[in-house]
Structures are given as structure tokens and as C-alpha cells.
Amino acid sequence: MLLQIMEEPELPVLLVNEVGGALGVLEAHVPFLKKHFHLITMKEFLESKEYFSAKIKAIYVWWHKPVIDEELLKSLPNLKVIANSGVGMDHLDLELISGFGVKMASAPYAVSTSTADIGMALLLTAARKLVEGCQIAVSPDTEQLPINWLGDDISGATLGIIGMGSIGYKIAQRARAFEMKILYHNRNRRKEDEELIVGACYCQKIDDLLQQSDFVMLVVNLTPQTYKLIGKRELELMKPTATLINISRGPVIDQDALVEALQSGVIKGVAMDVTYPEPLPRDHPLLKLKNVIITPHLGSKTHKTAYMITEEAVENILAALWGLPMPSEVFPG
Template sequence: MSDLVQSWAPASMAIESGKVEKTSAQKMNDRDKPWALFSEVGEHGYIEGVTDIMKQHFHIICYRDFLKNPKLHGPKIQAMFVWFNRPASEPSLLSLLPSLKMVANGGVGINHLDLQYITSLGVKVTNTPNVVSNATADMGMALLLASARRIVKGNKIAVDPQTTHLPMTLMGVEVTGSTLGIIGMGHVGYKIAQRSKGFDMKIRYHNKSRR
């Protein structure tokens, strides 16, 4: 990983099994909280539970509200939280944020960020490696099983009131004992390989280094 990127989580936040424990550092005076720019709150952005936690540390302003008066909001924003490449950290936006100190990317991938340009402004870039590796691997295995066993097609036929029988072709192909190819044995690829052991699968992978 580039030296320009740092993994980040609020030092004053302890999260375990979905529970958040408050520490003395969380009891921050509203006057001292920095301002942070978010994409939006809700279905297409950060879930409300996350923003409730972040509000303990930041004054939050959503991107659409920011656009209504960028001259007013821009100078006070010190952090920007990027989720699914929104807000896009482009020069047209960053030029409006003279006090910006950090761009925090939700997720490990940072190839959508112009690291050289952002850091040239004296702004730090952070990401969150390993946070969703297990969840992503779970989803990968779920999709693999659904595809191999034709689960989606089978469900549509099963719930159709006109269905009189289920054709044997809906059984798909057997997963147990089959060969799984993994391109890129990173954190997620390795987690998928671990899960495939439960199906006695043979692993073939391509990676820059041996795992």
C-alpha cells in the first residue's frame, strides 16, 4: 500500500460486536468538533446508525446541503468522508475546501482517488483495510453457490403458482470437490479460500506472491 494512505478509525471509539462504547474522548464539546463533508445519509449513503456515531465526533454536512452555499460551508470543512466515490475528490471540489485536512475513504480501494494531487494539498488520505473482508468473502461464496446451484432461477420457478414440477436441470453443478480459481489472493481472496475448504474444493490462484 502506498505510504500516502493510512488506515484510520477514531481513537476514541471502541466497537465490538456492533456495540459502541463511549470514552471520555467522545464527550467532545460541540464547539470543538470539526466539520465533515458526507455524501448523504440514508439508502444511497451512510446509514443513520453510522452517522449517529460520527456526530459524536464531527459536525456533519451532506453534499447536497454543501452545494447550496459552498462559500459558507467550504472554509470550515476539515474532513471529507468518501463512500462509493462520493463526493468525488476532484480539484473542482477540493479547491472549495481550504481547511481540509483529511479524506477518509470507506473501504480499502483507493484507485479512484488522485493521491498525488490530494497529498500535494497537505491533505492526508485514509482507508479502512480488512473491515469488510469477511463480509465480502461471505457474499462471494453466496454468489458462487447461487450461481452453481441456480438458486435465483429455482426460486422464481418455485414461487410461480403455475409451476407443476421442478426440472432436474435446476440442480445446477456440484460445488463440493470442484476446483475454485482465485485471481488475486489478497485479504478477500484468502478468506474465500478458507471458506471453500468446507466444500472440499481444490484451490488454484494467481497472485504476486505465494500464500
């Protein structure tokens, strides 16, 4: 790799954690990345730090790796931009990175469709009791399928969406097709014509949404303001027949309060694509409850979306290196 860099200096050098494996960029994306960059893995960088330090212009953070800390930033004097493979930036110290004069980008456009899909998938799975139904159907002990195995209709039910950005709005579009009543709470109200298109009603107070909804979907970024947004008080405002769905970040919910609410019947159930930590410890009480559905952060994990994320990252990196406006630039604060 070092020889290749010396022979072909015209492409900017991009640092990635590794190629392939559990913590690396996908091997299928490497040919596309190599059209625009010389790829350097963290292992190669650490082995030849003196040579590569001044050459690396950009970092592609794929599923939180590599870890961006002060030591790494100090070792890369010509670093211009860091592109993240998702919309959530809570794993990055934005103030620290900005302090080094490095620009940052997320991938909000790439992930919105598939994340909205997983939100509706979890809603349907919880409402129609698909996980338990599958277990009954495949169990060696099943001799007769129960005729009294009943789920809930979502048609006509009320969905409360907390966070009406691009993902939340796409959930509203899908929910409208299922003939659901849609409430939403957001920092800023949507335009009236956007509300009319999906039939959504704005709730200025989150309490009003919680009290009226049969399903509550969390679609917010993790910030100091949304940390443990849903706690004991909020859970007790919900209907005892309601289901909570989280496709944002685990710490948006107070998990201790959630366990208590699920055990005591304060709410009917929860379906989560995110937890904290990920994965949960194997003895965590949430894993022992029957009214819990957990998936392993599948929101944007489709072949098409993963490739779109990489395309969006490349577009942002190249824009930063060429001094052009970045389509998905993220600012601290």
C-alpha cells in the first residue's frame, strides 16, 4: 500500500478503520471508494504513522469506527473532513473535531427510507404479534394453532411520531397508507401543506401526543435535550394499551423506567431497533420480558442503503476537499 501511494499521489488519502470484517467498510464498496481515494486502514496508518500523518485528508467513519479522539486528530495535521455513515452523530465529539478546523458530514438522505421501513416493520410486528406467532408456528410442541390468537389492527389506530424530520415524515407517509391517524411532535412545526399531504396533526406539547396515541414512534436525534426523553412520567402518560417504538437511539428512553413500566403493565409493549448498550448484556431484564421486541440496529442495514451511505459520504468528502458546499454538513451545537 505504501508503494502504491508513492507511485500515485494524485488521489486524496482516505482513512478507514479496516476493510471487511465486523468493523470495516464493506468489501463491495471498496472499488467505488478507490475510484476517488487511496484507502488507508488504521492498521496501515499506525504501522507507518510518520509517512501517512501528513497525507490523510479525510476519514470515513463506518459504524462508529475508527474512534475519533484528540490523539488521532493531533496526528493528522492536514485532515479536512470526517464523513459519518449515518445520521446520528452522538458518538462524535463535534466541538472537539470542529476545534481542529475539520468539517463533518452525516448521511441523512441515504438512511431515511430504510429506517422508516424498519419503523413500520416493528409497528406491524408488535401489533400483529408476529414474533410470538412465529414461535407457535415452528414450535415442536404445537399440535393445533390457537384460534384465539388475536393481535391489534393498525388501521384506524393513532400513531404519535416524536421527531418529524425526513425519517419521521416518511413514516407518516407509510402510516397514512395504512389508514392510521397521525399525530406528531417536533421542535418546529411542519408546513401546513406538508401536514395535509400525510394527514398529520401537530401536538405542541409532547404530553398530548403520549396521552392520545396507540403507538408512539421515537425518531429523534440523541442530544442533551433528548437524553432520556421518555422516562417514568412520560410512560405513565401513555395508554396502558399503547406500544412504544424506538428507532432513534437507545438513551432516548430511560431503560430502567421502561423495564418497570413493562413489568407493571403501564404500557402494553415496546419494539426497539436500538438499545444502550448495543447489544444489551445477556442478563438484562428487557431480554426476559415477553412484551419486548428488539432488533440489532437494522434501520439502515440494507444493501442498497449501505451503498447509498457510501455514495453520500464520498460526495461530502469531495465537496469539502474541493472547497465546495457540503450537501450534508453537520455543525457543532
